[in-house]
Amino acid sequence: MSGSNRKRGFSLIELVIVLVIIGAISAIAIPRLTRGASNSSATSLRGSLTVLRSSIELYRAEHEGAFPTATGIADQLTMFTKIDGTDANAAANVATARIYGPYVQAVPALPVGAKKGSTGIAAADGAGVGWIYKVGTGAIIANTVDAEVDQDGVKYNTY
Numbered sequence: 167m168s169g170s171n172r173k174r175g176f177s178l179i180e181l182v183i184v185l186v187i188i189g190a191i192s193a194i195a196i197p198r199l200t201r202g203a204s205n206s207s208a209t210s211l212r213g214s215l216t217v218l219r220s221s222i223e224l225y226r227a228e229h230e231g232a233f234p235t236a237t238g239i240a241d242q243l244t245m246f247t248k249i250d251g252t253d254a255n256a257a258a259n260v261a262t263a264r265i266y267g268p269y270v271q272a273v274p275a276l277p278v279g280a281k282k283g284s285t286g287i288a289a290a291d292g293a294g295v296g297w298i299y300k301v302g303t304g305a306i307i308a309n310t311v312d313a314e315v316d317q318d319g320v321k322y323n324t325y
Contacts, residue, residue: 205317207277207278207316208278208316208317208325210277211276211322211325214276215306215308215325217270217274218243218274218306219306222234222306225242225243228266228267229247229249229266232250232251233301233303234251234299235301236288236289236299236301239299240273241254242254243267243268243269244267244268244269244270244271244272244273245267245268246258246265246268248262248265249263249266272285273287276296276308278308278310278316278322279308279310279311279314279322280311281295281309281310287306295309297309298323307323307324307325308325310322311323
């Protein structure tokens, strides 16, 4: 047999070059993936706030300019009500004029912070409250403390 039929493998230098290339790609890709995952909560918060704010504005448009009440906002957004916002119920009733709403299927859970997962809406901080609602203006914000910030240092409660 001649020497030309010998099989040739990879040299050590070729293997080292491949490992260096894989390491460089990993050094670039892994931090980007981590950053994307941490930013997903902030994106979810923005989306939830958009849904809630749109629902409040739609409620206001159908209820002669009145905002939902502080004590009944969750029911007023998720159920049928009368023009004055009373008699919240899951079923519409034309005979009693309970025909307005619902504006959102469910109050979204707060996706960030220490109260993550809370769905309650109230005029002040409290147990189970994920959202703070300002009755006079219809504004709604995340129930987070100033120390809870996104990756850019922006406070969640200022979104």
